[in-house]
Amino acid sequence: MKTNKVQNHCHKQQKKNPMALSMKPFIVLSVAVNVMLFMKQFSWSNEQMDENAKGVHLKEEKMRVSSSAVIDDGKTPIVLDHGDPTMYEEYWHLVGEKTTVVIHGQQGISYFSDASKVCWFLEPQFERAVIRLHKVVGNAITEGYHIVVGTGSSQLYQAALYALSPSDLLEPIEVVSEAPFYSSYPLITDFLKSGLHRWAGDASKYDKDGPYIEIVTSPNNPDGSTRQPMVNRSGGMLIYDLAYYWPQYTPITYPANHDIMLFTISKCTGHAGSRIGWALVKDEAIARKITKYMEISTIGVSKDSQTRAAKVLDVISDSHVHKGNFDGISPFFDHSYDHMAWRWQQLREAVNKGKLFSLPVFPSATCTFSGRTFGPLSAFAWLKCESEVENCAEFLKQHNICVRDGSFLGSSSKFVRISMLDKTEKFELFIQRLSIMNTAIA
Amino acid sequence: MKTNKVQNHCHKQQKKNPMALSMKPFIVLSVAVNVMLFMKQFSWSNEQMDENAKGVHLKEEKMRVSSSAVIDDGKTPIVLDHGDPTMYEEYWHLVGEKTTVVIHGQQGISYFSDASKVCWFLEPQFERAVIRLHKVVGNAITEGYHIVVGTGSSQLYQAALYALSPSDLLEPIEVVSEAPFYSSYPLITDFLKSGLHRWAGDASKYDKDGPYIEIVTSPNNPDGSTRQPMVNRSGGMLIYDLAYYWPQYTPITYPANHDIMLFTISKCTGHAGSRIGWALVKDEAIARKITKYMEISTIGVSKDSQTRAAKVLDVISDSHVHKGNFDGISPFFDHSYDHMAWRWQQLREAVNKGKLFSLPVFPSATCTFSGRTFGPLSAFAWLKCESEVENCAEFLKQHNICVRDGSFLGSSSKFVRISMLDKTEKFELFIQRLSIMNTAIA
Incomplete structure (x- = not known):
């Protein structure tokens, strides 16, 4: 969490950069491609869904696609340095009252939960x-x-x-x-x-x-x-x-x-x-x-x-246990898996548009929980700057993208760590900007 | 908080001790004295109270006196080693729904409260x-x-x-x-x-x-x-x-x-x-x-x-700000002051019954908040064992009272630290037992 320092630096960095000015022609195309990709990814087979479930799923999909219309001016600082998992707000908002807790004034006064336990403060x-x-x-x-x-x-x-x-x-x-x-x-x-x-x-x-x-x-x-x-x-x-x-x-x-x-x-x-x-x-x-x-x-x-x-x-x-009886909302890990898979597809598409960046590829395996076969959908992207760029974090900072320098993670400054767990709107801005950088420079 | 070790030790110490067996004749007298002292201390002037306020005050008083009827068998471990402030449960129970909080599932996801502040996680x-x-x-x-x-x-x-x-x-x-x-x-x-x-x-x-x-x-x-x-x-x-x-x-x-x-x-x-x-x-x-x-x-x-x-x-x-409009419940610091004053009077009475123990006395001052003039009503009693008792904590432990040895507080084992903030029932048991020890040995 070297957050504040980097973040403040980013917030101050509102100066114009030439790349940002040349981005406009790409933006409309980028948004269109984005929406198309999304439609392809989420072509749900809805036949077996009841009406309520359909409504909720549409709401879930809408959450992901709605912000695709955001137009990047290239200047808004995008801070993805720390792993702040605000991506999850959407799901918990959807779940609503089920997760609400009520705590009364006289509850939890004591230091102790169960003094007879090894961990005496464990509720x-x-x-x-x-x-x-x-x-x-x-x-x-x-x-x-x-x-x-x-x-x-x-x-x-x-x-x-x-x-x-x-x-x-x-x-x-x-x-x-x-x-x-x-x-x-x-x-x-x-x-x-x-x-x-x-x-x-x-x-x-x-x-x-x-x-x-x-x-x-x-x-x-x-x-x-x-x-x-x-x-x-x-x-x-x-x-x-x-x-x-x-x-x-x-x-x-x-x-x-x-x-x-x-x-x-x-x-x-x-x-x-x-x-x-x-x-x-x-x-x-x-x-x-x-x-x-x-x-x-x-x-x-x-x-x-x-x-x-x-x-x-x-x-x-x-x-998960009461799958069919959860107000039509996808079970948590299904929803989160879908969302991470969608984000990673977006990122890989953006990286594959040019030769500026690369991402590691790890083998797939079958998940004993979901039955799905997939490779890691990491909470962070470990991005490498190819070509002559020696300091990847510095390079991205020039485009108002703040991420963590790989040298802080026991590696080199050719690499950066990027949070994949921030809000959808910020994630999509990032994907747009990365795509345009990659295309423009290639 | 050298809690667990001492507490477990105390919980195990259920063996009979000769003092406990000789206590019974004193118990009835002790309870009667206790109730009388309380009645004297809390002879409220109720004339100006409305009916609702009267009801609440009676409830507040009842909370303090109800447990006086507990009869001490001398064996129940009384752990007052740590400053667990469970005394306050009563007040918050009385205040009821005013202090209830409701937290929704999507609240407080982020690490951040206000990234622009020095303390970025301060709500x-x-x-x-x-x-x-x-x-x-x-x-x-x-x-x-x-x-x-x-x-x-x-x-x-x-x-x-x-x-x-x-x-x-x-x-x-x-x-x-x-x-x-x-x-x-x-x-x-x-x-x-x-x-x-x-x-x-x-x-x-x-x-x-x-x-x-x-x-x-x-x-x-x-x-x-x-x-x-x-x-x-x-x-x-x-x-x-x-x-x-x-x-x-x-x-x-x-x-x-x-x-x-x-x-x-x-x-x-x-x-x-x-x-x-x-x-x-x-x-x-x-x-x-x-x-x-x-x-x-x-x-x-x-x-x-x-x-x-x-x-x-x-x-x-x-x-305190809306004193007259708080459902007749005493403002927090008034209620808590009353309770602490009552506890300290109980303790000093018990200590003054014999020559076994002593307590420090510090000067009084006038409180700019309440206007009252009083000496410290400390959250802990710093009790000294007089006479030949060299290890006060050990001596009290023989009577199934667990407190903190003064040698852990940069002082000598002639002293012990006793929590004054535990539940009323436990506090009264402690006062009963201390009184009887003091009277019996004197």
Whole structure:
């Protein structure tokens, strides 16, 4: 989240650029192509739908196509630097009252939820909702695991480092992850100059002996690839960051059963503002240390947000379990998968229009949850600037597109990370601008 | 919050103790005295009340007296180790629907509240409610201050240390506070073995040169005393922890206007489960660094809890601003002051029954908010075991009363810290047991 700095920079950058001035002739064509592509992609077979369902589906489609009419002036700053999942607002608006929560003044006063539990601030209804959703999706084993709730998965990442770092080492334990990696890992690991742990960079280049901690992010942030541990040496401890292991982003291929697994509602349901994540932890002693970190750093986790997260997760489970009886609204992961597939098709079309950019391609697999066969629909695009462009972020910034420089993610400035989860209107502006840049320069 | 360990220990400690067996004859007398004391304390002058108000006041009184009928068997564990403010549940139950919040599924999706603000995750309605309440109470200046919201004031304490710690020192900066001090300060300061800061203990014994950070907790946790900076040397930086600077605990004597001031709803309104605190920060650069800490550690603060906290703070302001028009319910700080005054009278009566214990006495002052003149009604009792008892916590534990050992608060084991904010039923059990111990042993 190097958000503010970059964003402010972008907001200030309202100066004219020559490229923007030459874009107008392409705009009408671009909009027309856009609408045509959409019509092709979403030629639903509506015969079996009842009238109500038809109405809702039309509303769902309309949400995606309505903003295609936006005309890009080339100047509006498009900030896609951080993974703010505002794309999901549309779905929750559509679902309406089902996801509303009511909290009374006398609720949630105490620090405690259940003092007898390892995680004493874990709300029972949130725990039940997490277990239920993992069972519905089949993306993680929960039996035999302790659940620890966190203020987002960032806090759980720090808590897991705290829990795994031996306190008797002379030097801090080294923490690695295969590049390209989430740019916050080094920052979070080192910002307090902890004597417990220190960032040691790319796991694929790590060749030291002795204990280490490896973060396995799968699907990976930024590129969406499926990851395995890289170092595989004795003395290694693993933290699995599974924030994106949900069926709108990647095929679910097995129920994950690692020692420590981190999840977050921010990327699962889109409710980033609630700051709720959870860890599934096999070993009780480790779960207690993770809980201890939460106790010392924030004396637990917001009960209001846990209450709300429980409701949202339950509504998602309901939308799949009671498929035919959900007011005609598509089940959550079906809707989200459709939307991500549509966004990725848009992006690949724009990239394929010229030779300026490229995107990685990863193999397809069959999803045990949906039965669909597809390749990663990553929450971020890991875009490479081809030709002579050495600093891709700087190049895009000249076109008022703000994204994250690949050098912050353990890679080079030839790459950038672009959020695929922002609002549809902003996403479409971005696609228009990228298409025009690509066509004009080619 | 060394809660779980102590609590579990207490819950296990169900073995019989000889003292408990000898208590029965005192119980009937104790209950009778208790009810009489209460009747004397709350002989309200009801003449001017309308019928509705009378009904509500009777309900308020009943809440306090109803549990006096509880008979102590001497065995039930009484855990008053942590400052869980469940006392406040009663008031919020009484207020009812006024404090209810409704949050819709599509609300609060984004990480951002207002990207143009220093604290970009601060909800505007929460900011307004904080400013309004400080104006109503007159306990802090907000004009010219930046407000940064935190996951409770514990997180803000860490953020303030991060913001004040120079990054160019060879050694970590030393952090001090006058003893007795909040037991979590040393723990929070040192648990990550940070290279930025380290705990250096009692400010009254600090005699080193060079930069340092002093925490001024006023009223103080545990003893409720009014505090001033202790070290007063050049190179010193101050953090004011004003968690208890509210008119139910202490006379408000001036609007605080220090460089960094920390507050929390846990101790102001009782909503500890929401994990919301706020810092008032004079210097913009420091406010930005505090915000940066929040960004790195938890990517902001729960919007759901901010929404709820805004509502609760506004209802408190309303209860005072629209005094006569609040359904006959006492305004929040009047109700809470009455309750704290009653609890402290109960405690002092129990302590004065024998020579086993003593309590500190601090001077009275006139409260600019209420006009009342009174001494501290601390959220914790700082109890001393007189006579030969060297370990007061251990002694009370033999009677199934779990409290915090004074040695954890920079003092000696002759002292203990006892929460005064737990539920009325538990508080009364505690008073009964303490009275009987004191009478029996004397």
